Amino acid sequence: MHVETLGDGHPDYTIVACVHGDETCGWHAFNRLKASDVTLRAPVKFVLANERAFKLGYRFCDVDLNRVMPGDTESDKHEVRLAARLRRELEGTKVLDFHSTESTGCPYVIVTGEDDASRRLAQSTGLDRIVDMSHLGGGVTGPVTGVAVECGYYDEEGAASRAHRILLHFLAAEGLIDRPYARSTPEVYEVFDDAPGQGFTFVADNFREVAEGEVFAEKNGTARRADTDFYPVLMSTHGYDERIGFMARHVGRVEEDSPKC
Ligand SMILES: [Zn+2]
Known part of the structure; x- marks a missing residue:
């Protein structure tokens, strides 16, 4: 280190x-x-x-x-x-x-x-x-x-x-350098589960909602369908050995100067 x-x-x-x-x-x-x-x-x-x-x-x-x-x-x-x-x-x-x-x-x-x-x-x-x-x-x-x-x-x-x-x-x-900035009001996505699987090709888009029943990954001609609505995050074809990535729900937006979302 x-x-x-x-x-x-x-x-x-x-x-x-x-x-x-x-x-x-x-x-x-x-x-x-x-x-x-x-x-x-x-x-x-x-x-x-x-x-x-x-x-x-x-x-x-x-x-x-x-x-x-x-x-x-x-x-x-x-x-x-x-x-x-x-x-x-x-x-x-x-x-x-x-x-x-x-x-x-x-x-x-x-x-x-x-x-x-x-x-x-x-x-x-x-x-x-x-x-x-x-x-x-x-x-x-x-x-x-x-x-x-x-x-x-x-x-x-x-x-x-x-x-x-x-x-x-x-x-x-954070006030550590003198430079223009604009604090953001980000959208929050809360991970609730992972999508396990090896060797799948991820065919949806991260941060775009996948509806129940929609195909989000494929392997050897077999489609993997969503069993609930979710937003893919950190999903990819080669990123992890044993999972495609994570399933998240969109829970709202962080308001400026308000810590709650
Ligand atoms: Zn890292």
């Missing part, structure tokens, strides 16, 4: 990159910020979380870091030990955690708790969609006030430049 603070003093914010080692957009965003002439009004901490996996170009070495919080310093698994260290770095700070993905529909915010403070942070990203993954739990931002953002396809330039834009917007909206 690589930790670096820009500015002097104790930081109230932590920007996290590479919880998944092959999702490099947050690291590029940080380096672009560092190379620019932007002046920070307060110190900000940056964490390259899974440095070992990042250097190898892997998602993880032993287990998915995003699924093993709060970790254990005595574990024989790299990411379980790392989770314990990462948790200490994040404690007491507000967290923005950068990811990229196989699935379409980016960019959007992921929250893993109902807390209003995290929803307010989500508005500071300027993005229009929140996916609430509390159903799944376990993410690195779960125990803290924090959000994750999905910026685009893996290590493509598009994801990196989008991550850089989101980072600048977030820092401006």
Whole structure:
């Protein structure tokens, strides 16, 4: 794990990159910020979380870091030990955690708790969609006030430049840099189940409602039909080994300056 603070003093914010080692957009965003002439009004901490996996170009070495919080310093698994260290770095700070993905529909915010403070942070990203993954739990931002953002396809330039834009917007909206911003009033999609399956081709669109009975995936000429209405989120053909992605319901919009949705 690589930790670096820009500015002097104790930081109230932590920007996290590479919880998944092959999702490099947050690291590029940080380096672009560092190379620019932007002046920070307060110190900000940056964490390259899974440095070992990042250097190898892997998602993880032993287990998915995003699924093993709060970790254990005595574990024989790299990411379980790392989770314990990462948790200490994040404690007491507000967290923005950068990811990229196989699935379409980016960019959007992921929250893993109902807390209003995290929803307010989500508005500071300027993005229009929140996916609430509390159903799944376990993410690195779960125990803290924090959000994750999905910026685009893996290590493509598009994801990196989008991550850089989101980072600048977030820092401006949180009062850390001087720059125009517009806090968003995002639509909220709450995950209620996953769609298990191996080797399926995803044929619907993320964030477009699938009606009961509609085909949303296919495999060897066999259609997979929805048994209830839902919005696909993080669904893709190759993104996961054992699931197509997640099923969500649309639960409304976060109002500006109102933490409830
Ligand atoms: Zn990720």
